[in-house]
Amino acid sequence: MENIQAIKQRFGIIGNDIHLNRALEKAVRVAPTDISVLVTGESGVGKENIPKIIHSLSHRKHAKYIAVNCGAIPEGTIDSELFGHEKGAFTGATQDRKGYFEVADGGTIFLDEVGELPLTTQVRLLRVLENGEFIKVGSSKVLKTNVRIVAATNVNMRSAIEKEKFREDLYYRLSTVEIHLPPLRDRNEDIHLLFRKFAADFAQKYRMPAVRLDETAVKILLNYRFPGNIRQLKNLAEQISVIEEERTISGIKLKQYLPDNNGNLPAVVGGKKENDFSTERDIMYKILFDMRNDINDLKKLTLDLMKSGDVEEVQEEHHQLIEKIYGDQDSQKTSIEVLNIPQNSSPKEKDYDFIETIEEDESLSLQEKEIEMIKKSLEKNNNKRKLAAKELGISERTLYRKIKQYDL
Numbered sequence: 001m002e003n004i005q006a007i008k009q010r011f012g013i014i015g016n017d018i019h020l021n022r023a024l025e026k027a028v029r030v031a032p033t034d035i036s037v038l039v040t041g042e043s044g045v046g047k048e049n050i051p052k053i054i055h056s057l058s059h060r061k062h063a064k065y066i067a068v069n070c071g072a073i074p075e076g077t078i079d080s081e082l083f084g085h086e087k088g089a090f091t092g093a094t095q096d097r098k099g100y101f102e103v104a105d106g107g108t109i110f111l112d113e114v115g116e117l118p119l120t121t122q123v124r125l126l127r128v129l130e131n132g133e134f135i136k137v138g139s140s141k142v143l144k145t146n147v148r149i150v151a152a153t154n155v156n157m158r159s160a161i162e163k164e165k166f167r168e169d170l171y172y173r174l175s176t177v178e179i180h181l182p183p184l185r186d187r188n189e190d191i192h193l194l195f196r197k198f199a200a201d202f203a204q205k206y207r208m209p210a211v212r213l214d215e216t217a218v219k220i221l222l223n224y225r226f227p228g229n230i231r232q233l234k235n236l237a238e239q240i241s242v243i244e245e246e247r248t249i250s251g252i253k254l255k256q257y258l259p260d261n262n263g264n265l266p267a268v269v270g271g272k273k274e275n276d277f278s279t280e281r282d283i284m285y286k287i288l289f290d291m292r293n294d295i296n297d298l299k300k301l302t303l304d305l306m307k308s309g310d311v312e313e314v315q316e317e318h319h320q321l322i323e324k325i326y327g328d329q330d331s332q333k334t335s336i337e338v339l340n341i342p343q344n345s346s347p348k349e350k351d352y353d354f355i356e357t358i359e360e361d362e363s364l365s366l367q368e369k370e371i372e373m374i375k376k377s378l379e380k381n382n383n384k385r386k387l388a389a390k391e392l393g394i395s396e397r398t399l400y401r402k403i404k405q406y407d408l
Contacts, residue, residue, distance in 0.1 A: 004028070010056075011049055014197050015190035019182040023050070030177050031057035036129060038114075038174045039152040041181035044229030050179055051110035051150035060148055063107030066100050071113035075401055078121055080137050089138020101134055101145045108148040114174065115155030115166060118401070122167045129173040149174070184229040191222055194230065198237035209247045211240050216251030224258050371406050374399070378408070 004024050007013070013024070030037055031054045039047045048067065055065045073081050080089075084099030100109055111117075117125065128134050129149065133142050151174045160166035184191060195213070203210035213221060226232050236257055240249055373392065381387035389399040402408075 007053060011053060013046070013049060014194050015187055016193075017182060017187040017190050019180075020187060020190070023179050023181050024053070026177065026179050027053045028057060030054065032059065034148055035176045036148075036174050037150045037176070038157075038171075038178045039150065039181065040157075040178060041152075041154065042183045042229055043154045044231035045181040045183060046230055047152040047154075047181055048110070048112065050181070051108065051152070054150055055108040055110075055148070058108070058148065060107050064104045065108045065110070066104045067110040067112060068100055069112045071116035075118050075397055078118065079124065082121065083124060083134045083136055085137035086139045089136075093138065096136075099134075099136065101128060101147055102143065104147050105145045106147070108150060111149060111151040113153060113155075114151035115153040115157060115160055116397075117166075119165075119167065122170050126167065126170045126173060129170070184226045184233060188222055191226075191233065192218055194233055195221060195237055198234050199241060202238050202241040206242060208241070211237075211244060211247050211249055213249050213254065214251065217249050217254040220251045220254050220258070367406075370402070371408070374402060374406070374408060 004021055007024055007028065008015075013020075027037075027050050037050070037054060039050045041047050051067070052065070055061060068082070070078065079085075080093075080097065080099065082099050082101055084097050084102055085093050087093055087096050111125075124134060128145065128147070132144050132146055134145060135142055155166075157166060157171050157175075161168045161171060184194075192213070196210075199210045199212070228235070239257055240254075244253065246253075374388070377388040377391050378385075381391065385399055385403075386396050389396040392399065394402075
């Protein structure tokens with residue numbers, strides 16, 4: 001079994017952080033087995049290295065290794081990509097096609113961004129994990145495969161399970177062993193080391209002297225939180241290497257390359273990624289529901305009080321309810337205007353125009369509102385899903401799923 005230092009040299013991994021070393025140790029330990037592994041961590045921490053290490057140290061190392069980015073494949077074609085399809089299974093299927101699970105038989109499949117898989121595909125994947133069986137799209141024939149699955153995600157899986165976006169049974173099958181890679185901000189001692197390595201690499205690539213940071217710049221670098229992790233640090237080193245003429249970089253100069261200069265700001269870890277209708281819009285709809293209920297209560301209470309024959313009491317009760325809905329400002333005047341209650345009038349039902357409008361609570365369905373918003377956005381953007389998704393604040397893939405779900 002190779003030691004950790006040899007693994008780092010072989011795969012170009014830089015750093016001595018204790019959590020990084022622990023993750024690499026777990027990868028080395030599980031590699032000879034066929035246990036499913038789930039790699040977790042923020043985007044840009046280098047999760048793609050773990051499945052490569054596991055495959056290269058396993059008995060499958062001479063078979064195929066296939067990496068699949070589940071988030072980059074459209075929902076309508078992902079089953080075909082993973083499991084293959086029969087000729088004529090759908091429009092454009094002019095011939096049989098082998099999926100990744102058939103091609104990688106005997107090898108390893110790395111499912112990156114596994115948290116983005118549609119629920120229907122998750123069911124198929126669970127069957128592969130349980131007994132190695134799958135069925136091509138458009139076929140009824142059960143096929144067998146012998147693959148090692150290593151998955152990775154930057155999604156909070158517990159949260160995804162609670163929201164019913166990921167199957168709990170699949171999560172437990174995938175995470176027989178879970179390997180977590182720490183974010184760069186938790187590897188403080190490795191940050192400058194990584195920067196120097198990247199600077200040396202780019203100096204060789206672009207045939208120029210390597211840049212170096214002065215003391216002030218090093219302190220700023222170590223205090224920056226790097227939301228993009230190692231990928232962001234590498235991009236930073238490349239930008240400075242190419243753009244700056246001076247090879248010694250000061251703190252002032254370095255700050256120009258750090259977005260927002262948020263060195264001491266708290267980072268959002270495991271923040272919400274999905275841009276769907278479950279954030280600000282939910283709050284707005286809840287306010288609408290509450291207001292609707294208040295107004296209906298107001299109408300019903302008015303009718304009851306009017307029947308009792310006390311107009312002053314009616315107006316006083318409405319004053320209190322309107323204050324609740326609209327606030328103090330001109331609430332007495334508002335209550336009279338909104339409800340159309342004539343002042344100095346007798347308590348006869350015919351004098352109250354609003355009585356006939358009292359009705360059952362209207363159904364203000366979130367789903368109906370969502371459908372309406374999607375339709376309007378699609379019409380406005382000439383049915384261009386990409387533009388409509390951007391306007392709605394959701395991904396194109398999410399919009400595609402909702403269009404199919406609501407049969408728009």
